[in-house]
Amino acid sequence: MTLTIPFDNSYARLPNxxxxRQAPVPVRAPQLIAxxxxxxxxxxxxxxxxxxxxxxxxxxxxxxxxEPIAQLYSGHQFGSYNPQLGDGRAVLLGETVGTDxxxxxxxxxxxxxxxxSRQGDGRAxxxxxxxxxxxxEAMHALGIRTTRALAAVETGEIVLRERPMPGAILTRVAESHLRVGTFQVFAARGxxxxxxxxxxxxxxxxxxxVDGPMGLLRAVVETQSQLIAAWMSVGFIHGVMNTDNCSIAxxxxxxxxxxFMDTYHPNTVYSSIDRMGRYAYSNQPDIAVWNVAQLATALIQHVEDKEAAVEEATEIVHAMPEMLQQNWLTRFRAKIGLATGDEGDLEMISDLLTRMAHNQADFTNTFRALGGDAARDQFTDPKTFDHWSDGWRVRLEREKNPEAVMAAANPAFIPRNHRVEQMIQAAVQGDYGPFHRLNSVLSQPYEDQSEAADLMRPPSESEVVHATFCGT
Structure with a gap:
C-alpha cells in the first residue's frame, strides 16, 4: 500500500x-469523492x-x-441524560502527530x-x-476551531432513511474525540x-x-467560551449542542x-429536532455554560475534598458567562471596526443587531458591507441603519484602521444553506462540480471573489431552507 499514515496511537492504550475494538465494515464499491x-x-x-x-x-x-476502535461515552441530549451512547457509526483508526x-x-x-449502534445501521x-x-473546512478557513475533513468516499451501497439514499463515508480529523459525555459515562457508573x-x-x-480536575475544568471553560463567541460572530448555529457534542479540546x-443564518434573528432555529428552540442561535452561550456545568459535576466525583471541589467548580462555572460576554464583545467590536474598547460599545452593537432583526437584514452581508456604503441596502427601511450609523461613524473616528479590522472580521462567503442543499442535490445526481466549487470559494472566505458573487446572495423565497436534519 503506497498510502501511508504514520500512526502513533495513545487512546487505544487505555483500558478496554x-x-x-471494532473494524470498519467493508463496503461494496468505494469511490473517492475528495x-x-x-x-x-x-x-x-x-x-x-x-x-x-x-x-x-x-x-x-x-x-x-x-487500531480501529469505537469510543464509549454518554451524554445529555436536549437536556435528558442517556446513560450510554458511544460511536454508533464511527471508528477511530488511530492518531498521528503532525508537522505542527x-x-x-x-x-x-x-x-x-x-x-x-443501538439498532442503527452505522452508515451515513x-x-x-x-x-x-x-x-x-469552511469553519477552518474562517479561523474557527473545528474538526476537519481528510476524505470523502461513495460506498456504492444504498442507505435507507426517509427514502433510499446513496451511501458515503467521511474521514474526520480532530485534536481528539473526547467529549463532556466521555467523562459523564464513567462518573455516572461510579x-x-x-x-x-x-x-x-x-x-x-x-x-x-494544568493542575488536576479543576485545572482541566478552567481550561475547557476558556476554550468553549472562545469557541461559542466565534460561532456567534459568523452567525453559526450548531443545532445539537448535546454534551456528547461538546469537545474537551x-x-x-x-x-x-x-x-449559518441568512436573515438575522436571535431566535433562529434550523434543526428539525429542536422543536422547543433549546439550541437557538441566541441560546448557545447559555447552553455552553450548562454543558460545562455537567463536566464539572462529573469531575467532582473523583476529587477527594468534595466540599472544596464543589465550591471551586461553582466559582469556575459561574465565571463563564462573563468570559463568554467579553469574548463575544471582542468579536463583535471587530465586526464594526473597533480595535479598542469603550463603555458604550455593547449598547451600540446590541442596537445594530436589534435593528437588523426588525429589518430582515442578512447577517453576513450586512457586516461585510459596513466597510463600504452598501450596508443600508440590507435593511427594509434603510433610514433605520442611517439613524444607527451616525453615532457609529463618530465612534470610528477614534480608531486607526477600522476598514482593515472589519475586513478581517467579516467574511464575504459562508456555506449558505441553500447552496449546500443545491450542492447535495447535484451530487446525488452524480455532479460534484458544485461541491468542489464551494470548497474552493469557501477556502478564502475573507477575499473578494467577483466570479463567485452568486454564492454571496441570500436565498430567494423558494430557496429558503427552513429545517436541517441529522444524518441518522
Missing part, C-alpha cells in the same frame, strides 16, 4: 472499558493511487498501524455498526457527509479509576501543565443539523 491534500501534508499522510485511497478511507483496507506537533485522531464516520448517506466536509485515568489523559493531551464537532 474506554472503547470497543481528498484533502493540504490537511494530509500536516498529518504527514502520504497519498496513494485513487482506488487505494478509496479502499482505505472506506474501511475496506486498513493502513498499517491502524499536534496529535490528532483520524476517524471514519459512517463505517458500519458498532456495539454502540451522501448528503450529511458532503455537508460536514464543506462546512467543517467508575472513578477510569474517570481519573481519563482526566489525566485529557490534561496530558490537551492542556499539559474546544473544537466544533458533529455537523448534523447545523446552519
Amino acid at each position: 472499558s474506554f472503547f470497543a 481528498f484533502n491534500a493540504d490537511l494530509a501534508q500536516i498529518l504527514r499522510v502520504t497519498s496513494g493511487d485513487v482506488q487505494e485511497m478509496a479502499e482505505a478511507f472506506a474501511g475496506n483496507a486498513l493502513p498499517d498501524g491502524a 506537533g499536534v496529535r490528532r485522531d483520524i476517524q471514519l464516520k459512517g463505517s458500519g455498526p458498532t456495539p454502540f 448517506w451522501l448528503g450529511p457527509v458532503l455537508r460536514e466536509y464543506v462546512v467543517s 467508575q472513578l479509576d477510569s474517570l481519573r485515568r481519563l482526566t489525566d489523559y485529557a490534561i496530558n493531551r490537551h492542556y499539559p501543565g 474546544g473544537e466544533t464537532i458533529d455537523y448534523g443539523p447545523c446552519a
Whole structure:
C-alpha cells in the first residue's frame, strides 16, 4: 500500500472499558469523492493511487498501524441524560502527530455498526457527509476551531432513511474525540479509576501543565467560551449542542443539523429536532455554560475534598458567562471596526443587531458591507441603519484602521444553506462540480471573489431552507 499514515496511537492504550475494538465494515464499491491534500501534508499522510485511497478511507483496507476502535461515552441530549451512547457509526483508526506537533485522531464516520449502534445501521448517506466536509473546512478557513475533513468516499451501497439514499463515508480529523459525555459515562457508573485515568489523559493531551480536575475544568471553560463567541460572530448555529457534542479540546464537532443564518434573528432555529428552540442561535452561550456545568459535576466525583471541589467548580462555572460576554464583545467590536474598547460599545452593537432583526437584514452581508456604503441596502427601511450609523461613524473616528479590522472580521462567503442543499442535490445526481466549487470559494472566505458573487446572495423565497436534519 503506497498510502501511508504514520500512526502513533495513545487512546487505544487505555483500558478496554474506554472503547470497543471494532473494524470498519467493508463496503461494496468505494469511490473517492475528495481528498484533502493540504490537511494530509500536516498529518504527514502520504497519498496513494485513487482506488487505494478509496479502499482505505472506506474501511475496506486498513493502513498499517491502524487500531480501529469505537469510543464509549454518554451524554445529555436536549437536556435528558442517556446513560450510554458511544460511536454508533464511527471508528477511530488511530492518531498521528503532525508537522505542527499536534496529535490528532483520524476517524471514519459512517463505517458500519458498532456495539454502540443501538439498532442503527452505522452508515451515513451522501448528503450529511458532503455537508460536514464543506462546512467543517469552511469553519477552518474562517479561523474557527473545528474538526476537519481528510476524505470523502461513495460506498456504492444504498442507505435507507426517509427514502433510499446513496451511501458515503467521511474521514474526520480532530485534536481528539473526547467529549463532556466521555467523562459523564464513567462518573455516572461510579467508575472513578477510569474517570481519573481519563482526566489525566485529557490534561496530558490537551492542556499539559494544568493542575488536576479543576485545572482541566478552567481550561475547557476558556476554550468553549472562545469557541461559542466565534460561532456567534459568523452567525453559526450548531443545532445539537448535546454534551456528547461538546469537545474537551474546544473544537466544533458533529455537523448534523447545523446552519449559518441568512436573515438575522436571535431566535433562529434550523434543526428539525429542536422543536422547543433549546439550541437557538441566541441560546448557545447559555447552553455552553450548562454543558460545562455537567463536566464539572462529573469531575467532582473523583476529587477527594468534595466540599472544596464543589465550591471551586461553582466559582469556575459561574465565571463563564462573563468570559463568554467579553469574548463575544471582542468579536463583535471587530465586526464594526473597533480595535479598542469603550463603555458604550455593547449598547451600540446590541442596537445594530436589534435593528437588523426588525429589518430582515442578512447577517453576513450586512457586516461585510459596513466597510463600504452598501450596508443600508440590507435593511427594509434603510433610514433605520442611517439613524444607527451616525453615532457609529463618530465612534470610528477614534480608531486607526477600522476598514482593515472589519475586513478581517467579516467574511464575504459562508456555506449558505441553500447552496449546500443545491450542492447535495447535484451530487446525488452524480455532479460534484458544485461541491468542489464551494470548497474552493469557501477556502478564502475573507477575499473578494467577483466570479463567485452568486454564492454571496441570500436565498430567494423558494430557496429558503427552513429545517436541517441529522444524518441518522
